[in-house]
Structures are given as C-alpha cells and as structure tokens.
Amino acid sequence: MKVLTANRLFDGEAVWLAADHSWAETLPAAHVAHDEADEERLAAHGKLSAARNEVVDVELIDVQLVDGAIVPLRLRERIRAAGPTVRGDLGKQARAVPALAAA
Amino acid sequence: MYRYDEFDRAFVEARVAQFRDQVERRLKGEITEDQFKPLRLQNGVYLQLHAYMLRVAIPYGTLSSRQLRMLAHIARTYDKGYGHFTTRQNIQFHWPALAEIPDALADLASVEMHALQTSGNCIRNISADHFAGAAADEVADPRPYAEILRQWSSAHPEFSFLPRKFKIAFTGAERDRAAIQTYDIGLHLKRNAEGELGFAVWVGGGQGRTPILAKKIRDFLPHEELLSYVTAIVRVYNLEGRRDNKWKARIKIMVHELGAAEFARLVEAEWENLKGGDLSLPQADIDAIEAYFAPPALPDRPEGDAAVRAARLDSRTFSDWLDRNVVTHRHPDYAAVTVSLKAIGETPGDISDAQMDAVADIAERYGFGEIRVSHEQNLVLPHVARADLPAVHDALVAQGLATSNIDLISDIIACPGLDYCSLANARSIPVAQQIALRFSSLERQREIGELKLNISGCINACGHHHVGHIGILGVEKKGGELYQVTLGGAADEHASLGEIVGRGFGPEEIVDAVETIVETYLSLRHDRAERFIDLYRRLGAAPFKEALYGAEARVA
Structure with a gap:
C-alpha cells in the first residue's frame, strides 16, 4: 500500500494527495493506493502537480493500515506526518486534531 | 567587530534583491524546481522533512547584540520562535515559508548578515576559535585573517563550483578549540623563532563517511601570503579533485590518495607562480582589517577578585558555574563566559527568541555587546569583567542558560x-x-x-x-x-x-x-x-x- 507525499512549494508544508486530488495537510486524509494501477495514477497526478508548481519532492511511500489508520512504514515518514518527536508543540501533532503519533 | 564597507553592503543587498526575484519567478512557475534548487541552496535555503530550512552564516562565530536581536526577530517573525546553532557556528531556522524568506534575508542584511555560501560546492562560512581575541593562551586573534578569507572567497568566480563543499577553520592558539584538523583547510596562527606571524597549514581533514584527519603540509606560512597559498591549495583541488563520484570529491580524498607530500608538492609548485604577487597582502590592508577587530577597551576592574570570592562563598551554584563555564581571559580582571545551550533534557544548540534577546541584553550590559557561537553549540560572552560575573550568572540563571556542564557528559x-x-x-x-x-x-x-x-x-x-x-x-x-x-x-x-x-x-x-x-x-x-x-x-x-x-x- 502506498500514499503520495510531497512538500508544498510556497511554504514547504508536508502534504499528502487526497482522493479528490487535493493536497491534504494531514496524513489521515491521504488516498491509499492498494494496487499498482492506483499507484501509477497517484504518481502521474503528482508529476502533473509538480509541473504546475504546486509541490516539490513528490514521492510514493509505503504505508500500512493499523486499526484503520494510515501508518507509514518508515520512521522518517511517521515523523513527517506528526512533527519532531522532541517538540510535541510543533508540526501536525500540535493541531487541534492530532494527525498521528510518530513513535 | 567587522563593519560592512559600501561594497559589502551593496553586494549583500543586491543578492537579496536577486533572490527575491528568483523566488517570485519560481512561485509564478517561470522557473522549474530543477532550475531553482541550486539558486535557493546558494542562498542557504534547504528543504527538510517538515518545511524549508534557512541556514544563516555567522562568520567566525562572532555576533553583536544587535545581530543576535535580529536573529530573535527572525525566529519570532518568520519561524516558530527558536533557532538552532550548528557545529559550523551557523544558525538554522527550521520552519520558514519560501515566500517569506526574501523578507527575512532583507532583515538580516540590515544588520550585515546573510545566508550566502552556507550551502553548495563553494567555500563555506569560515570558522574560528570561539575565544578568539579573549583567550589568555592566544598568540594573536585569527579573525582578521578569517575576515580576509571571507572577503576573498565570497562569490569568488574561480571557486564557486568546486568538486565539493570546502570548509576552512582558524585557531590562534596551540590549544585547538576550533577542531582545525577536521577541516578541508585548518590554519593555525603562530609566531616563528623571529617573532613573525604566520600559519601552520593543515589540509585534507574531514568527517562524513570517510573520516580523515588533516595533514600539515607547511609548518610556517608568512601571514602576508595567506591568500596566495590558500588560492594555490584550492586551485590544485579545483583542477585535480574528483568530480565523478560525490563520495570521493572532497579534498581529503585527493590528499589521501596522492599522499600529503605529493599534494604539498603540487601546492608549492602552484604557489611559486603566485607568491609575492597580487595576492600578497599589503601590511596596510591587514592593519585596516585588524582595526575592526581591535578588542574593546577593557578598563581595570580589580574589585573582581573580592566580588567573585564573596559570591563563591555565598552560592554553590555560582561556584560550580565559575569552575565549569568561565575561563581565563588575557586581561586578569576579565573572563570569558560560556552560555550553555545544553540545559538538561533540552535540545542541544536550540535557543528561543526570548533567550536570544536576553543574551543580547546581557552582552550589551556586561560584555561590550559581543557574543560568540562555539562549534560545540554553545554561546560565549568573550569579555566579561570578573566583578560582573555574579550579575551575569544570575541573569543567565533566569533564562535557563546557566547549566554548569561545559565539557561534561551532558554538553553534548x-x-x-x-x-x-x-x-x-x-x-x-x-x-x-x-x-x-x-x-x-x-x-x-x-x-x-x-x-x-x-x-x-x-x-x-x-x-x-x-x-x-x-x-x-x-x-x-x-x-x-x-x-x-x-x-x-x-x-x-x-x-x-x-x-x-x-x-x-x-x-x-x-x-x-x-x-x-x-x-x-x-x-x-x-x-x-x-x-x-x-x-x-x-x-x-x-x-x-x-x-x-x-x-x-x-x-x-
């Protein structure tokens, strides 16, 4: 399973591609690709969005579903989705509805 | 402290305007990310996990109170209220929006600061002993020479696209507090038997995946030949260093593969064409730069001994801090104070905007408005009268900046x-x-x-x-x-x-x-x-x- 992630061009915010092809600021809103064809659609949209100068550093990342929640396999991506593990007051985790615990 | 001349000011302001234009064109989509990335890196802008990161240069780790207050302002206005001092004596802000970075750079330029050459395959910010100009064991303050190299290396057309990044560090004392053997070039300012100033020249140090300590290729280089000799080193590297493999492109690999003696031979041969020429430093030019670094007039403050003795008896905390965080100054009535950015359980090197303002105030009141950044990620007040140490200690305690742990296991x-x-x-x-x-x-x-x-x-x-x-x-x-x-x-x-x-x-x-x-x-x-x-x-x-x-x- 994969989701498509990137950083928004104008402010660098970590974002994930949602089902409606908008870039969501939190991981739970991401569209999860369950097969290769879906992954290719995500990647193609990412390429297009980068070409439109909306985002940079577009990447498909591996995730799994844990109790219905999207959890990236790599710690790096879990930290991107939450914020610095040493500053709970910063990043997505500091929002009213916490996005995801990193560790 | 060094003050920009008209050329410096015009140059930095022009670069801010140029980068503002580049950012605008990028945001409008007129240039691609592939075109823009090298431009933003040349201005110290990286993309990290959560956001962009702006790395601001602090030449030879020296700051004025005014500049530190501006860093606090940058942290407050464009970031999330803090900054991170690095092992290269720079400061990083971890959250700025790309669209606002030109404004931040314009604010920095107003206090003679910039983010140039804090990335890229060029000569990076030049570092120096954080006690330079204050240390009791120093032969001479190396910072005027670091400033000369800064001017020479800024946007140097021959050395803007080296095989890889290039870092230079200075010490002016036998005791090396600047880690010069881990640098591409390490320069140790010393005197020879005749009492003349010059440098021991170390080349080819570096850490990374292939750690190698620098080799001394010259025991004494007359100080006026600094530019000609460093030019010879960087030219040899620029021409012969590897560009085919990023992991083998640093000068350390070249020195290691050729051997220090052969590398030195190549440098000396190149230097034969350069020494005594246009790059030799006229004494008047050295004097002019040195004048900027003239130490503050330090009035005698003999009451310091009694004040420190009394405070020691009065407070165990002060006494511990004195033993760990305060070092001897070349003037017996003064001391250099290390401000610990290693409070137990906090992030090493991080400092809040309020703490930056407070340190700027303390430096202004008790330390001639001067602050240093150490490569160990602490701050230093280089000239504090011993008589004022109790007051400085109390002011730092109030900010959580007086942890008595310098060089101990928690000074990580x-x-x-x-x-x-x-x-x-x-x-x-x-x-x-x-x-x-x-x-x-x-x-x-x-x-x-x-x-x-x-x-x-x-x-x-x-x-x-x-x-x-x-x-x-x-x-x-x-x-x-x-x-x-x-x-x-x-x-x-x-x-x-x-x-x-x-x-x-x-x-x-x-x-x-x-x-x-x-x-x-x-x-x-x-x-x-x-x-x-x-x-x-x-x-x-x-x-x-x-x-x-x-x-x-x-x-x-």
Missing part, C-alpha cells in the same frame, strides 16, 4: 537528526536528551570529568561523532533506529578518530550502553586527573568491549 554535540533533517537515518536529539537526563546530577557529571559525547543522525557526521570521546552514530536498520558507538575520538590539537567498539544498540539500549562505558572508565581510571580520553589511550577498547559485550566479545 548533536545534529538535528531525523526529527528535522531529510538526510538523517535516525534521531539524535532524543538520544542526547535521554543521556543528559540519565546523568542529570551535575555532581555525578563533575565526578566523571571532561567527556565529550557527540551524536550524528547519519554518516554525514554533522554531529561530529567521529571526534567525540564517545561518538554515537544513528543508522537505519530494518526500518528502525540503531546506534553505533565509537570511542577515543578527539577534535583538539591531539585529534584522533574514534573506533567502532562493536555491534550497535537499539534506542532502548543506547543510554545503558553509555552508562556502562562511563562506569567502566570510572572503575579503571588512576584518579580524577586521568580523563576518559587519557584512559582510552592507555587501555584501548578492550575493557569497554568486555563490559559492553562480555562473553560475546570474547568469542569474537
């Missing part, structure tokens, strides 16, 4: 690691915090004595783990974090590279492993005078391997 160097950095493989900061908390008793830390513990979150070694007495390198293994331990590194004039002690440790094991290493040292040392590094050099890794791995080590 740590890179931002995987909490921020897109290159990192593992986290550094939580490991630093947990070690500091485990050894939180300052009494225990003092009993252990000098122990430099450095942590990097990847093999690029921004956290200087190769030269920590105890070095910790975070790697990614099977999707998790693993920490390799090296022992016996040192970054001073007796520099050495640490040796891997054995298999790595998981995040839950690494603090115990450090404690085992420390307890092993304590059980084996002759006495308190034998520091950890001394003991390691006497006994080697064997007792530590035995303590860490036991039977496993004996089988191996």
